[in-house]
Amino acid sequence: MELYMQASEQTFSKIIQSDNGNEHYHVPKYQRAYSWRQNNWTQLFDDIDENEAGHFIGSIICIDENSQRRPGHDLVFELVDGQQRMTTLSLLIAALYQKLSLCLDTAENDDDLDEDDLDEIKAKRRGIGLQLIRKVKADVSDQRGAIKSGKRVVLLRVQPSSQNHNLDDYLYILSTSGVLVETVKCPSHFGNRLMAKAYRYFLDRLPNSIDALMLLADKINQLQLVHISVNSHANAFRLFETLNNRGVPLTAVDIIKNKMLAEMERQHDVSIDDAYELWQEMLEDIEDVEDRFLRQFYNAFKHREKIGQPSFTAKATSSTLIAIYEKIIESNAKFIFDELVSKAKVYGTITQPDESTPLGLALVDLNRIGAVPSNTLLMYLMTLDEKHFASADTLLSVVHFLQKYLVRRNITDTPSTRDLDQLQIDVIEACESRIKAEQTIDPDFVISVYCKGRGEPASLESFESALSDNLFYYNKQMARYVLVKLDERAHSREYKPDFWARNNKGQYIWTVEHIFPQGENIPAHWVDMIAGGDNSLAKEIQDESVHCLGNLTLSGYNSRLSNQSFDRKQSKTEITAAGHKIDIGYKNGLYLNNLSFESNGKDVSLSTIEQWQKGDIAQRNQMMVNLLSSQYRFDHEVKNNEDCE
Known part of the structure; x- marks a missing residue:
């Protein structure tokens, strides 16, 4: 699919025009909240103040879905990248508007300024105001993106998302700065949020001199940005990946959510707030696996007429996901929304059974x-x-x-x-x-x-061969898993250790223990036991066998066993906080440690054998492989048949 976009380098005053500007940049209602902090505000202000006019400050990416715009309506772009920068610039010029207003109140009583000077300052302030809001004509009150402010209907030139009260805070700032003439009630906890802090920061940083304020306003207007517009959410996401922008780009789920909420409102007159609540409930069922769920949903149900897309007959992938859902949503947003909500509940029963x-x-x-x-x-x-x-x-x-x-x-x-x-x-x-x-x-x-x-x-033989090799070396997760399954053979109401329990750091309490140590420096007592004191032979045996199932068990006290001698590992004990002695070595009663295998013509186990030799590793390994081969043989499979029937 071809990436359609239009890109041009423009000044801030061109992007947000103050003279009959009819292009506006609205952040999707439930996109991420405003998150810039003082280090970001300082960097932006210093970049403007310390550099010459025309300083480049980055790019913005917006989606132009105005092909069906009605006559007389303004152009509203969906701002999907650059929202932090554009919102911060709007907060800065709102503070500049208020500072100029305060200076004007003083200047009107200043004999040093003539009428022309005052008119120039007022014109500059008026231009800043028009870069913040635009009044909507009465006959186009259904303008996309318009909001009611008192008796007036206005368009915000840059409109933040509604997350974390961003929009409410922004409207209050525009009211207190004098840009909005209507009084807006102060939102609860306004002063604790980032927008309020940013606005206060800029009020404090701005100079008190009219000349300095006018110069700064000119520098802001001459800031250079790359303006990139695309015609779809899918192209916006592809552009994120291509540019690899700094910051945290929107995910595929963010993009699809924005599209879904907008189309629910447009197609079905469902309020974005209500749709958002349903969306959030859905995310609870697929927490942390949202992208995967959307891919697998399409792959599972693309045989259905309303879901499968003729131009996407292959499986959904990360690169095609947004384009697929754009088409489905545009066809019938409510249908696919309801389907996703219901199937997410099913998916949740699979991932959280x-x-x-x-x-x-x-x-x-x-x-x-x-x-x-x-x-x-x-x-x-x-x-x-x-x-x-x-x-x-x-x-x-x-x-x-x-x-x-x-x-x-x-x-x-x-x-x-x-x-x-x-x-x-x-x-x-x-x-x-x-x-x-x-x-x-x-x-x-x-x-x-x-x-x-x-x-x-x-084949079963290939499975046995893979099990017999140094399984832990090739696949630690599966080595641990099959060790657990071997022990579970003996689980009952009276014996059932929880091998899947985790500590407060999220780590497994039971971990894989290497009987013959895996460390590079093999202890002397192990060299003596397993190789008769021959370091080279001990190293050779370690390379061949140390990660085999036969040399592995499970322990909740791995660090206490470590490089200890074999007899110490077997008989290791510990005194509990209550004063009881417990076995924490191989004599701890674990079924895995009591699995019987043959050594020198005798039936032994890890808990009873007196020496640990290369042959013992091989014998125990073969016994474990045989058990697992039997356990994971398909019902319709016989030992010597390499294929499924």
């Missing part, structure tokens, strides 16, 4: 695997009517299959990550075809489609 149900517990485990791509398919399936499923447990069976499939995929890296999104779409389309043929969806059908073509998983 209810742990009191079997399905919820299965989804919790799926999230721990790192199963984000499957959310697309799950969102689709969880919105289907129950009549489309062969049985009540179809969905749970599919989730159990996904657990196995994605553990194997994440460990073998087969299929490739780049194929996973399209795989979900393929399965959804197959399900849709089955529904249209008036057939029900059963787990075997989903599994068979999932395992064909691009979704064909690695």
